[in-house]
Amino acid sequence: MNIKSLGFTKTIAVTTSCILLFGGCAAILEQNAGKIGGTAVGAGVGGVIGKQVGGDTGLAIGALIGGGIGYLIGNEIDKRRENLAKIAKEENIEVVSQNIVENNNQIVSKESNQKIDNKNVIGDSFTVFSNEEQFAINSSSLNKKAEDIFAKISSEYKGSDKKILIIGHTDDSGSSLYNQKLSEDRAKNVGDIFVLNGVKKSNIYYLGAGENNPIANNNLTEGANKNRRVEIVELKDENDIIKYASKTSNPEFFKKVEPKVVTTTKTKTEISKEKTTTSKFTKTIETENIGKIADNDSQGAIEKEKDKIKIVNSSKDIFDFNGRKVIDNNFALKTNFGESIQDSSFSIITKAQANSMTNVYQNCLADKPRAKADVKSLETNKVIYKTIDYKKGLNSVPFVTNLESTLIAINPVAVLENSSSATNFPKASFYKDYKGEKDVKPTLELMTSINTYQGTQGLIYRVFFEESNTQMKCMDIVFDEKNVNNSKGVLYYTKNNQILEKEFEIARIK
Incomplete structure (x- = not known):
């Protein structure tokens, strides 16, 4: 590649x-394994070590990892x-x-x-x-x-x-x-x-x-x-x-999360409490603070930003995207994503074993928002910063798509070049029966959490909707690595107590 x-x-x-x-293989390294010389020799030695440790399975693992033994990086x-x-x-x-x-x-x-x-x-x-x-x-x-x-x-x-x-x-x-x-x-x-x-x-x-x-x-x-x-x-x-x-x-290798459909009727008091509950996973970075990563210690400092985003209205079965019923948790955009940049070569468990237990790539229904933190200095116990550029076309801008006369906007989308991580959690706005009007208010506006995964062909931008009393479950977007305006996505939502999916194309507003 x-x-x-x-x-x-x-x-x-x-x-x-x-x-x-x-x-x-401690005894091998005690004899200065780093000086064996050459990855071909290293692979052979690794195979011998693996055979001694775990039979035929150990042989396969040993040969895989042993190749690196022959490389000397300094005395x-x-x-x-x-x-x-x-x-x-x-x-x-x-x-x-x-x-x-x-x-x-x-x-x-x-x-x-x-x-x-x-x-x-x-x-x-x-x-x-x-x-x-x-x-x-x-x-x-x-x-x-x-x-x-x-x-x-x-x-x-x-x-x-x-x-x-x-x-x-x-x-x-x-x-x-x-x-x-x-x-x-x-x-x-x-x-x-x-x-x-x-x-x-x-x-x-x-x-x-x-x-x-x-x-x-x-x-x-x-x-x-x-x-x-x-x-x-x-x-x-x-x-x-x-x-x-x-x-x-x-x-x-993430554990599969079983998707759930809530069929019970909630009281107005329960709904009110859910709307005022902030997510533990949300962090926001001021858009004018371009390229700067904020201190997200426990991500608690961002809760004030979440209060600015209000739910316009519940969306219980008011949207119809003519989607099809979800039959499995396979990731529909695998071709657009390619292979993970973080491949599985550093793995004690073989890929064959992994595949026997779970599909390699799951959609957002089988995932969950994942909390991330920044590096801290032990001397100060504070986050260390560095200015980092945004990925091309993902520099704090809005993206929109139109699904069955409903305009969906994700704004702002901001992803860093070096780490492919989202610097903010955007709003997701839904405009039912949109006809191009200016200054129209959204039918539904939701808070989000974001996971990102970098692939060889594109970036998974995984959107989780945090309001529970809504049709919207989550959204997978894969931003094309060469041209973000060629990007595709899948919306997962509920209707009549079933989970449905609808594919779409999405592009940035210039």
Whole structure:
């Protein structure tokens, strides 16, 4: 695949260097595996390791990840990996070591057996998989053994003059906002251990990625276990820290959410309460504050903005888009999306196993709004900022479509170039029987939450409607990577207590 042909610029890619299954290949790294030399040899060694660990299945996994072992990124990191491998073996823990490579645009996980250009390697990542022996369920506190393990790990970084980012990851069970906060607290606690063991506090950053970057299928118990982890990243400066932390999600491994149709009649009091309830997931950025990411600490500071958006009227079965009944949760716009930029090469669970449990890409009915946060400095506990450009054609502008004489407007749509993340949650306005009138009031106006997923052909811009007493369930839009005015979408809505879908074309208002 020619990445440049897709119009991408400035990428940080991650390639698996070696997986240590409970110390399974620690002995290899103790003999300085980084100097084996060449990805072909590395792949062969990986196959041998995998066979020893897990039979034929282990052989396949080992060959996939082993290719990265042969790549030497420098004596300093090479020596550290040897020492970390010894710690993994001694403490019987599961870890993964990776190279961080700068390429073109989005942050991707490249196949580990691909040849890597030496000049593109800009850093190192080391992941420790969590378990109940490290963090208790629903707790950010490490037990004494876990503290000792991370103390040993942090001692390997105390001589570094580079920036270190600690990232907490969870599975996607339960509340997304809760997962984000829990992972942030865990990352911060690990960062504090690094400071106690001689790493400069001013060089440490932390991020609660929550459920947003799964590396295994959350629909499987073993996959969910792999997604609970702490990642330690070393990069040369703060700008690289921000770029790495902004990686787009891979929708492949998220747990399927069963869509529900509410058929009960609500009282006026219940409806009134729902209309005044603000979402925990909403954040808004002033449009004049172009290119600047706002502090969304717990996303609570944005609630005032939500109060400005009012529901014009309930839409219980007043719209008819002549849609067809939804028969499954398959993602209808897969061709427009292509493949996820965050591919599944860094995965303990094989793709075959994932496909046996769930469809690879689901529509918005089987998804949920996912809370995201920004990187914080451990020294100040404040979000660090960087001005970032918008994606072409998605620079805080309105998009409209006309469905069966109903005009639908999404405004404003703003997506960042580097991370492909939405900088605001727009209004969705519905104008029934629209005939081109000026200054007409919308029949229905809804608050939204947005998920984004970057693909090779387009960007999924997933719109969730937050008013429950409405026909509107959610909307999938895929913005074409080359021309946003060639974009398509699917609206999911209810009528007569059935979920229906209607495809449409959408374009920006110039």
